Amino acid sequence: MTSLLALSPLILVCATAIVVMLTIAWRRHHELTATLTVVGLNLALVAQVVAWWQAPVSVTPLMTVDGLAVFGGVLILIATLACATLGHAYLEGAQGPREEYYLLLLCAAAGGLALVSSRHLAALFFGLELLSMPLYGMLAYTYRERGALEAGIKYMVLSAAASAFLLFGMALLYSRTGHLDFAGLGEALATAGGDGWLMAGMGMMLIGLGFKLSIVPFHLWTPDVYEGSPAPAATFLASASKVAVLLVLLRLLQSSPVQDAWLHSLLAVLAFVTMLVGNLLALTQNDLKRLLGYSSIAHFGYLLVALVVNDGLAAETAALYLVTYVLTTLGAFGVVTLLSSPYSGADASQLHHYRGLFWRRPYLTAVLTVMMLSLAGIPFTAGFIGKFYIVAVGVEASRWWLVGGVVAGSAIGLYYYLRVMVTLFLPEPGMQRRDATTDWAQRAGGVVVLGLAALVVVLGVYPAPMIDWVRFMVAG
Amino acid sequence: MEIAFYLSAVVAVLATLGVITGTHPVHALLYLIVSLIAVALVFFALGAPFAGALEVIVYAGAIMVLFVFVVMMLNLGESTAQQERAWLRPRTWLGPAVLSSVLLLVLLTSLIGADVGGRIHGDTLTAKAVGTLLFGPYLVVVELAAMLLLAALVAASHLGRSEAHDEAGAVRHVPGTRTADGRGRAASERATGDAASSKESER
Numbered sequence: 001m002t003s004l005l006a007l008s009p010l011i012l013v014c015a016t017a018i019v020v021m022l023t024i025a026w027r028r029h030h031e032l033t034a035t036l037t038v039v040g041l042n043l044a045l046v047a048q049v050v051a052w053w054q055a056p057v058s059v060t061p062l063m064t065v066d067g068l069a070v071f072g073g074v075l076i077l078i079a080t081l082a083c084a085t086l087g088h089a090y091l092e093g094a095q096g097p098r099e100e101y102y103l104l105l106l107c108a109a110a111g112g113l114a115l116v117s118s119r120h121l122a123a124l125f126f127g128l129e130l131l132s133m134p135l136y137g138m139l140a141y142t143y144r145e146r147g148a149l150e151a152g153i154k155y156m157v158l159s160a161a162a163s164a165f166l167l168f169g170m171a172l173l174y175s176r177t178g179h180l181d182f183a184g185l186g187e188a189l190a191t192a193g194g195d196g197w198l199m200a201g202m203g204m205m206l207i208g209l210g211f212k213l214s215i216v217p218f219h220l221w222t223p224d225v226y227e228g229s230p231a232p233a234a235t236f237l238a239s240a241s242k243v244a245v246l247l248v249l250l251r252l253l254q255s256s257p258v259q260d261a262w263l264h265s266l267l268a269v270l271a272f273v274t275m276l277v278g279n280l281l282a283l284t285q286n287d288l289k290r291l292l293g294y295s296s297i298a299h300f301g302y303l304l305v306a307l308v309v310n311d312g313l314a315a316e317t318a319a320l321y322l323v324t325y326v327l328t329t330l331g332a333f334g335v336v337t338l339l340s341s342p343y344s345g346a347d348a349s350q351l352h353h354y355r356g357l358f359w360r361r362p363y364l365t366a367v368l369t370v371m372m373l374s375l376a377g378i379p380f381t382a383g384f385i386g387k388f389y390i391v392a393v394g395v396e397a398s399r400w401w402l403v404g405g406v407v408a409g410s411a412i413g414l415y416y417y418l419r420v421m422v423t424l425f426l427p428e429p430g431m432q433r434r435d436a437t438t439d440w441a442q443r444a445g446g447v448v449v450l451g452l453a454a455l456v457v458v459l460g461v462y463p464a465p466m467i468d469w470v471r472f473m474v475a476g
Numbered sequence: 477m478e479i480a481f482y483l484s485a486v487v488a489v490l491a492t493l494g495v496i497t498g499t500h501p502v503h504a505l506l507y508l509i510v511s512l513i514a515v516a517l518v519f520f521a522l523g524a525p526f527a528g529a530l531e532v533i534v535y536a537g538a539i540m541v542l543f544v545f546v547v548m549m550l551n552l553g554e555s556t557a558q559q560e561r562a563w564l565r566p567r568t569w570l571g572p573a574v575l576s577s578v579l580l581l582v583l584l585t586s587l588i589g590a591d592v593g594g595r596i597h598g599d600t601l602t603a604k605a606v607g608t609l610l611f612g613p614y615l616v617v618v619e620l621a622a623m624l625l626l627a628a629l630v631a632a633s634h635l636g637r638s639e640a641h642d643e644a645g646a647v648r649h650v651p652g653t654r655t656a657d658g659r660g661r662a663a664s665e666r667a668t669g670d671a672a673s674s675k676e677s678e679r
Contacts, residue, residue, distance in 0.1 A: 133631065136631055
């Protein structure tokens, strides 16, 4: 009974997927499907409280429900809720069947929930696949657009290759240690020392997970996939999917700390390169979704700093940074979604679509401005709190190179975030307008975006509740 | 049994190389079947007869179906007989045939050598043991796999939807202002789109 209660969010999300599927089979109705999805996700969010009462508890040898799992689950469910609402706004104007999107979204959310509570390589692999498989369908959802189809196929092929690496790495680890659970693996690794096969296994697993997080040598897919895919799917990919993978990597590194100096410095180098390359490549982008893709690469470079340090405040820092990153990303992509919604065809993501937006939709412009400031890490936004923690952790561990990388990356980042903001306020040119509907603020998608903007500002000014909550969940 | 294991493993690697270097789908499929059967034999040699049997039934069986589909799809032209002759050139079937005869040899020697229950080391893993594991500690993974299959099915059915059927069934909300990106669509796509819209106007 305890196990069932502890897993109740996951069970509820899966059950909602089944109910939604049966409803679609019975009757195709966009509003009904969206409502069912949102209700199910909200129930799962409430069930996280129930799961928290049971925590920490191990459910079968595969899963554990503890503070980190509940924290990740809440973040994933909130991101999924936002994606469902934005998806509703986006799909209203779309041609073709709309209901499958919610089904795929629910399946992917279930995968994310499984991933954050896994403590076994089998659960990790299945959670990761359950997260990725629906994403192939979501990224190529508007498959009449060539960009979307291209994005879906690119992600599918590369993701399959990354999964193969991950599996092979797991097989190598298993053959050397005889363990698949994180704890047993950690113990065996601590005693095994520097074994070539083990190192190869860990390296391959790092490649597999690094692909999902778009760490730099494995980042090439990110901008293309973000640009081509429909905005709500890209939102899910950038928020919930990355949160789940990062948290499982965090759990993996916590239970089996990297003993090997070589692998440790490899992680540090990856973090450094990821920050700089992500920011440098974003400089010349003229497409907001591509720019956000490169910016997400850079942000995961910052997050890797916390994983490299991996002691003291590191887990709390990573969790806190994830909260601010998710809120900001959801908001930024939300604005892109709202601008693209009333149109068929490719999304309105070119920067010139945003030229003079301030003169037409001042509040929407304000939202995007807040999100850009938060991504850049300007004080009085949530992004600043996250970046402050990253720098603090780096300084405390005397990782000067990494701190230098964070500072340099932020400085470069400021340029392209400000470029987007300047575009918003430029005088309107005489070109084709891509605009949100006039009543965008009264619709669910608009309300979500406004709420996110308010949250980003409030948490930037008064972050104490967020910090307390994160500390309580992750440390407790 | 070691020799059986290593021989089958070598065959599996060679056959898989044949798959990824083959430019013709049917040729590649021939090699793929050999590779799967070789892996099944590896499982038998390791003392996992249940996994080996599943490998043959599920993978080799499913690949056979795939084979039939490919043949059906590629075989629609009038040059069928010619193609068939081209496929049956010795160059095509010689490689897989040699590899599978090696496998047969391995199987026969281990059968004749009365080494039937043989394995490299460790316990024989029976179907019952696999079942107890799957529906005991690994139950969650079974359920996740079920969700995974559902998601794959939904994604495939959505993406594989035929355009004409789709447009007729859908409601067009907004006329839609196509941008430059929409213009690059293939002519055939446009043709089906037109057919669909004419069907729509008929209704």
